[in-house]
Amino acid sequence: GEDVEQSLFLSVREGDSSVINCTYTDSSSTYLYWYKQEPGAGLQLLTYIFSNMDMKQDQRLTVLLNKKDKHLSLRIADTQTGDSAIYFCAESIRGYQKVTFGTGTKLQVIP
Amino acid sequence: DAGVTQSPTHLIKTRGQQVTLRCSPKSGHDTVSWYQQALGQGPQFIFQYYEEEERQRGNFPDRFSGHQFPNYSSELNVNALLLGDSALYLCASSLSGTDTQYFGPGTRLTVL
Numbered sequence: 001g002e003d004v005e006q007s008l009f010l011s012v013r014e015g016d017s018s019v020i021n022c023t024y025t026d027s028s029s030t031y032l033y034w035y036k037q038e039p040g041a042g043l044q045l046l047t048y049i050f051s052n053m054d055m056k057q058d059q060r061l062t063v064l065l066n067k068k069d070k071h072l073s074l075r076i077a078d079t080q081t082g083d084s085a086i087y088f089c090a091e092s093i094r095g096y097q098k099v100t101f102g103t104g105t106k107l108q109v110i111p
Numbered sequence: 112d113a114g115v116t117q118s119p120t121h122l123i124k125t126r127g128q129q130v131t132l133r134c135s136p137k138s139g140h141d142t143v144s145w146y147q148q149a150l151g152q153g154p155q156f157i158f159q160y161y162e163e164e165e166r167q168r169g170n171f172p173d174r175f176s177g178h179q180f181p182n183y184s185s186e187l188n189v190n191a192l193l194l195g196d197s198a199l200y201l202c203a204s205s206l207s208g209t210d211t212q213y214f215g216p217g218t219r220l221t222v223l
Contacts, residue, residue, distance in 0.1 A: 004153075031210045042115075042201055043154070043214040088153055092210055097144065098167055099203075099212055101153030 004102035006089050011108045018076040020105045022089030025070065033090040033099065034063065034074045043088065046074070076107075084109045113138060115204050115215035123221045124192050132187040132218045136204030142166075143185040144212060145177060146201040154201055160185050161207055189220075197222045 003025040012018045024032065030051040035043040049056045049063045049072075056063045062075040076083055086104040116135045124130050136143050142161045146154035156169035160179035179185045183204075189196055199219050203212035 033211075035214070042117075042216040043203075045211065045213060048211060090153075094210060097142065097159055097205060097210065097212070098156045098169065099144075099146075099154075100156070103151075103153050 004089055004091055004100055006087075006102040006105045008103065009106050009108070011110060012079050013110050014079060014081055016079055018074075018079045018083065018107055018109075020074045020076075020087050020089075020107065022072045022074075022102055022105075023070055024072065024089070024091045026091060026093060028093055031092050031094065032063075032065065032072050033088075033092075034061075035088040035090060035101075037086045037088065037104070039085075046087075079107075079109050081109045081111055083107060115202055115213055117200075117202050117215040117218050119218060120216070121219045121221075123223060125223050126192055126194060128192050128222075129188065129190045130192060130220060132189075132200050132202075132220070133184065134187070134202030134204075134215060135184045136202075137213050140204035140206050140213070141183050142205045142207050143179060143183065144203045144205070145185070145187045146203065146214075147171070148199040148201055148217070150198070157187070192222045194222050196220065 033048040034046045060077045064073045088104045089102040092099045144159040145157040148154040158168040163179045174190045176188045199217040201217045202215045205212045
């Protein structure tokens with residue numbers, strides 16, 4: 001079955017880059033997602049990558065995928081205080097729309 | 112273009128009661144999934160509805176049931192509430208054949 005793991009907490013200074021890491025277990029055709037959740041709110045889809053890709057960039061966000069190690073990372077360039085939130089890594093197997101989430105990484109941005 | 116909407120925002124119930132939560136999918140989406148997010152945890156998949164039928168189900172007891180209407184909106188019903196059912200319930204919609212789900216703001220359920 002699928003299993004997704006993340007570190008629980010990350011603290012960075014405003015203006016620095018943040019890198020949030022995730023490992024996943026399923027190696028079949030997979031979509032990998034990054035969601036953002038602010039306090040008391042639902043989940044906002046930030047970006048996603050298919051498992052046959054190595055990298056995807058979208059403005060300040062860069063997703064890197066190491067398929068050999070089943071390691072996914074999200075880099076946020078020029079981190080702002082508004083980026084403070086919990087970031088969830090998630091995966092789904094193509095054709096099975098259940099999404100499996102990690103426990104989330106709380107990003108704290110220090111002004 | 113309205114995103115996914117859920118109602119109510121907050122709900123307080125007592126043990127043993129029953130609750131119904133509602134979800135309207137994003138315009139153009141035909142598939143609705145429900146997730147339970149306990150405090151400090153990631154969301155856990157409950158089930159998914161497509162063409163008014165339950166298509167996939169997670170590891171949740173039969174006390175959790177759902178329904179999808181012809182307009183693609185959906186309800187989640189939970190019977191015989193337990194204290195452990197207190198959580199944020201999230202609805203996500205998607206278009207069948209795609210793999211990207213968009214989430215609503217959630218319903219915060221508190222069971223006393």
